[in-house]
Amino acid sequence: MTDTWSVAGRTxxxxxxxxxxxxxxxxxxxxxxxxxxxxxxxVAVRRVNVSDPTAPMLTDFIDPKKITYLPxxxxxxxxxxxxxxxxLAREAGGWDLVKLEVLGEAKTLYPNMRETLEAxxxxxxxxxLPMVYCVDDPIAAKQLEDAGAVAVMPLGAPIGSGLGIQNRxxxxxIVEGASVPVLVDAGVGTASDAxxxxxxxxDGVLMNTAIAEAKDPVRMARAMRQAVEAGRDAYLAGRxxxxxxxxxxxxxxGLI
Amino acid sequence: xxxxxxxxxxxxxxxxxVADLVAALGLDVKKVAVERNREIVPRSTLKDVxxxxxxxxxxxxxxxxxx
Numbered sequence: 232m233t234d235t236w237s238v239a240g241r242t243x244x245x246x247x248x249x250x251x252x253x254x255x256x257x258x259x260x261x262x263x264x265x266x267x268x269x270x271x272x273x274v275a276v277r278r279v280n281v282s283d284p285t286a287p288m289l290t291d292f293i294d295p296k297k298i299t300y301l302p303x304x305x306x307x308x309x310x311x312x313x314x315x316x317x318x319l320a321r322e323a324g325g326w327d328l329v330k331l332e333v334l335g336e337a338k339t340l341y342p343n344m345r346e347t348l349e350a351x352x353x354x355x356x357x358x359x360l361p362m363v364y365c366v367d368d369p370i371a372a373k374q375l376e377d378a379g380a381v382a383v384m385p386l387g388a389p390i391g392s393g394l395g396i397q398n399r400x401x402x403x404x405i406v407e408g409a410s411v412p413v414l415v416d417a418g419v420g421t422a423s424d425a426x427x428x429x430x431x432x433x434d435g436v437l438m439n440t441a442i443a444e445a446k447d448p449v450r451m452a453r454a455m456r457q458a459v460e461a462g463r464d465a466y467l468a469g470r471x472x473x474x475x476x477x478x479x480x481x482x483x484x485g486l487i
Numbered sequence: 488x489x490x491x492x493x494x495x496x497x498x499x500x501x502x503x504x505v506a507d508l509v510a511a512l513g514l515d516v517k518k519v520a521v522e523r524n525r526e527i528v529p530r531s532t533l534k535d536v537x538x539x540x541x542x543x544x545x546x547x548x549x550x551x552x553x554x
Contacts, residue, residue, distance in 0.1 A: 250553025260551060275552025276520075278494040278545065284513035289551055305552050315525070319547050322527050323520035390553075439553025 239360040239381040250439025257292035267452035273303040303330040310350035332364035340390040355379025367401040388418030395424040406432040422458035429462025491542045506533035
């Protein structure tokens with residue numbers, strides 16, 4: 232049986248969502264998306280360069296009919312800007328599934344949860360389906376869910392840091408308490424980090440820099456795909472218990 | 488000609504509809520979204536909305552971005 236996950240009624244097979252920032256060029260970006268197996272990519276909404284309207288566009292390289300574009304509010308520091316950005320995104324793309332992130336400060340790129348919660352409420356009332364970047368706080372995650380978040384996306388470490396999952400306990404608590412999908416958003420640096428997130432029971436992982444800033448982004452994209460699949464399998468398989476001391480794997484009976 | 492603020496910059500543009508402006512800029516209307524004076528202009532009504540002196544317009548599209 233294929234292992235799938237659903238968010239707001241849409242079903243996906245890949246549990247890896249990748250960003251489309253920081254790549255050398257569109258070709259490399261498209262190749263990495265292909266290698267990652269991702270069915271969803273995050274995109275930003277920005278002003279068109281009106282002085283060079285013929286400049287190549289992301290949509291020329293990654294087909295929004297084949298890959299779900301998830302518009303993201305990266306760079307927004309208050310609820311109003313984020314809401315305004317997503318209204319434009321909905322008009323540009325014609326879809327309601329969006330990623331909300333309202334940042335608190337440039338140094339840590341931690342979310343401003345007060346603004347995030349407020350924006351989630353407004354967006355949900357306007358018919359949006361917001362997947363929401365948040366702190367690793369199980370109470371805040373429930374509040375977002377109550378406000379209309381269709382997925383909660385706690386950070387595993389600061390955005391772009393590549394420090395790996397620093398908060399296994401709180402991520403697990405969020406997973407246990409949530410009734411919407413939980414995806415680790417930010418912090419993954421290498422394949423084992425993605426596996427850790429999946430082993431904690433997350434429904435998926437979102438990453439950008441870990442792939443885009445690898446020496447070989449396409450190869451890292453493939454590694455991430457395998458790590459997410461391995462981590463998911465390990466979670467479903469149910470890991471062994473941990474012991475404080477050794478326990479032999481060979482029988483003690485019949486020793487010469 | 489009238490004066491509008493397009494993506495944060497003052498510009499002289501021909502009178503007409505928002506759709507006329509998008510076409511004059513050489514943009515594919517299917518790939519952009521337009522906001523006029525902080526209100527979304529739905530794609531279906533771009534032809535019906537006339538530009539006015541002093542309008543603040545934002546024309547956006549999707550670009551690469553991550554978390």
